[in-house]
Amino acid sequence: MTIKSLRIGTRGSPLALAQTHMVRALLAEAHGVAEAHFDIEIIKTTGDQIQDRPLSESGGKGLFTKELDAALIAGAIDLAVHSSKDLPTHLPSEILIAGYLPREDVRDAWIGRNGAAIDQLPAGAVVGTASLRRAAQVKRKRPDLKTTLLRGNVHTRLGKVESGEVDATLLALAGMKRLGLADRATALLPLEDFPPAVGQGAIGLTARAADSETQSALAPILDEATALALAAERAFLTALDGSCRTPIAGHATVAGGDLSFYGEVLKADGSEVWSTRRKGRAIDAAMIGADAGNEIVLKLPHGVAGLM
Numbered sequence: 001m002t003i004k005s006l007r008i009g010t011r012g013s014p015l016a017l018a019q020t021h022m023v024r025a026l027l028a029e030a031h032g033v034a035e036a037h038f039d040i041e042i043i044k045t046t047g048d049q050i051q052d053r054p055l056s057e058s059g060g061k062g063l064f065t066k067e068l069d070a071a072l073i074a075g076a077i078d079l080a081v082h083s084s085k086d087l088p089t090h091l092p093s094e095i096l097i098a099g100y101l102p103r104e105d106v107r108d109a110w111i112g113r114n115g116a117a118i119d120q121l122p123a124g125a126v127v128g129t130a131s132l133r134r135a136a137q138v139k140r141k142r143p144d145l146k147t148t149l150l151r152g153n154v155h156t157r158l159g160k161v162e163s164g165e166v167d168a169t170l171l172a173l174a175g176m177k178r179l180g181l182a183d184r185a186t187a188l189l190p191l192e193d194f195p196p197a198v199g200q201g202a203i204g205l206t207a208r209a210a211d212s213e214t215q216s217a218l219a220p221i222l223d224e225a226t227a228l229a230l231a232a233e234r235a236f237l238t239a240l241d242g243s244c245r246t247p248i249a250g251h252a253t254v255a256g257g258d259l260s261f262y263g264e265v266l267k268a269d270g271s272e273v274w275s276t277r278r279k280g281r282a283i284d285a286a287m288i289g290a291d292a293g294n295e296i297v298l299k300l301p302h303g304v305a306g307l308m
């Protein structure tokens with residue numbers, strides 16, 4: 001029996017579309033049907049329309065998912081494709097994360113004008129990023145650099161380095177690879193100095209909680225190790241009440257039955273960092289992440305709110 005034709009919802013950004021085409025190709029292959037068996041519905045989200053201020057000031061991560069959630073609940077689509085990094089910690093009760101594709105490289109890429117590395121930039125050089133985490137991590141390494149808000153899609157941001165509007169930027173290598181732009185990275189930043197955002201490099205699929213037919217159809221393309229890593233990272237974020245107003249990094253790796261986790265919270269100017277490490281059993285992923293988050297909450301001088 002062939003599977004029912006699923007409607008796949010996505011944002012309209014070039015990265016979101018590239019990821020959605022990946023999902024569709026994997027589904028078609030797994031089920032031995034033509035790609036045309038799956039319709040792609042592009043849904044405009046509030047987050048895509050706000051380009052002039054940090055999203056942390058206008059409602060945060062839910063801005064990229066609210067409209068997709070509504071389309072799922074209304075039955076206009078059967079699944080939605082997300083960058084896990086942009087998925088809020090709390091979803092409407094009618095929706096669940098069905099799972100994740102195998103994770104891409106989680107590292108941040110450095111894009112320096114004329115190839116300049118982070119330690120080659122002169123004092124006062126400007127690094128553009130919309131990520132509080134990246135800005136804080138840059139400042140930790142180089143307190144003498146300036147950071148400025150840089151939004152827009154991956155192409156726009158690369159263009160702003162080329163035109164000299166900023167001297168450098170940082171982007172997830174995963175996104176650049178999926179867009180065929182990995183060769184524009186002038187360096188790959190080491191995980192020790194630039195641990196990634198929770199969920200970076202992982203494509204997550206949401207579905208209606210009650211729709212077991214779609215969930216079963218997705219099962220063959222999902223990756224269990226990624227799901228366990230993400231369970232730890234998302235529990236870490238939840239314990240920290242992690243809005244995008246706090247610079248937070250969290251990264252779990254799973255090998256066999258073992259999970260390793262590293263998490264950190266930074267002061268916005270990079271002058272202080274609170275970090276923690278865990279090793280444990282992969283099946284305890286959510287507990288490990290929550291425990292790590294709770295440890296950092298207790299270390300913060302004025303709680304999470306004190307960082308905002």
Ligand SMILES: NCc1[nH]cc(CCC(=O)O)c1CC(=O)O
Nearest residue numbers: 083085171172174175200201202
């Ligand atoms: N916030 C935008 C966003 N969400 C996910 C990715 C990259 C792809 C991924 O992490 O899987 C990006 C762009 C970037 O940070 O460079």
